[in-house]
Amino acid sequence: MTDLIAIIYLIIRNERQALARGFALAFVVLVMGVALLALSGWFILATAAAGMAGIGILFNVFAPSAMVRFLALGRTAARYGERILTHDATLRAVSELRVSLLRGLLTRPYRALERLRANSELNRITADTDALDGALLRLVIPALAGSAAILITSLVLWWIVHPSVAAILAAGYLVLPTGVFCIGQGVAKSPARLAEAALQAGRSRMVDLLSGRDDLTVFGQLPRARDHTIHAFDKAAQSRRRLDQIERQTGMLMDMVTALVTSGCLMVGITLVQADVIETAQAAIGVFAALALGEAVAPVRRALSEIGKMTKAAARVRPALKAPDLAWDDPKPPLSGQGLEMYNTTFATQGKAMFKPISLSVAPGETVVLEGASGSGKSTVLLLAIGALVPAQGIVRALGCDPAQVSMDAMTRKAVLVTQRSALIAGTISDNLRLADPTASDAALWRALETVCLHKVLQNRGGLDLKLGPRGSGLSGGEARRLILARAILRRPDLLLLDEPTEGLDDATADLVMTGLRDALPNAAFLVAAHRQAERAQADGIVPVIRA
């Protein structure tokens, strides 16, 4: 609940004015509704009483009927304005929330980013923020406006009808719905949690099913994965049905509350009329006001079925909003030095050094190769070099700076890391290449493709306009790898960090690609994690990485 309160506070803080106006209009809608019904009730009874007393001709029907019209039209206009204001402000606040989530996501440490699951992040950014848009619209604003309308109506009835009618109305409408809400929340909690968890699981399984369909087919697991996904959605539907049932039962209870309060006001009104304390028309005001206020407590029913979803969503969203204090748009980088140096450097996990400390120096124009067994830590050294990880000991200086002290944004303007998992995006070849340099000309793109021996392959297949599917599908593994290297060249980095760059290429092409990279960036410092001869062939130095 504290997370939900914090998120509500955040939304209110960002949209203070619009929400205050929305709240005021929601309050006006309710008060006008009460006034409309109470006035109509009074009007009918007062004219009837005047008619029976034979003074109907003297009764002024114009003022009350004009007022009834004003209230009916005004209420519609106020409702319209309230919906526009509150929905607009909430949508703006929720889109802000999404941007904050994305910022929080993108500024997480590298290792945390590696562990991100696309499914759960997508759920958080879309489904959870959508769930939170109801927090104000269906919870806070109706509750505040409803309570204010009940209090104001009670005060007015105290004054123009009788204190006992006002007391019944205030006590009935403030205490009973609160009780229903508190009890109902306990009942709805478990199905709301189950519905949400099953829906998220269903979505995740669906994404896994689609992204892993090739492997699932190969291993004959597609039907099982499909059934697993359907099972999650079935469970979500089952819990949703239970929630709908609770919502209907709550609605019935709220109708009973309205009936109870209205009949209470009627009974007290009749007693007071019989005792000649108030007029019949005055008693009618109390009865019709009580009837109209049923609208103020009706939202409890919807809030109940949603509160479980909202609290869960808030619990997931709030921690993800806390972005580290990194400057998003750094000024121009202060990187002025050259090459890369490491002295006595290692990385540690859980207090244990991963590899024996290494020292190396890569001058501009030089290529140094990291060699070592699988899992010894070569990729980790590359991550230390670009500042994605912080060394446990030793010194790292990349382009004259400690990379851990420079923002990733500044670092990646001058240094490029091509990891083993670097990926392509869905889009054309030029979309993929222009990620590195949006202003590059077509000629520059072709030169980069030529450097990695990809130009001939693409010339016959649509060239720069060839469309690739998600994660670059449509190219072979080796072609995709070369396109990723061509993209790295377009950035024209001073420091190029390559993790097994020629993976998936035959020896002859691997040689050509390595030579092409060196020729394209003659003054860049290259640090290459390598297993293959083609990558070692041009090395000015080889540094062994040995598991500690």
Ligand SMILES: Nc1ncnc2c1ncn2[C@@H]1O[C@H](COP(=O)(O)OP(=O)(O)OP(=O)(O)O)[C@@H](O)[C@H]1O
């Ligand atoms: N995200 C991660 N979180 C925790 N440990 C990791 C992570 N990525 C890699 N490791 C571990 O760190 C160690 C070094 O991994 P690294 O990828 O640097 O080795 P490598 O020498 O590049 O291996 P390879 O040649 O197989 O690519 C391994 O034991 C690996 O399991």
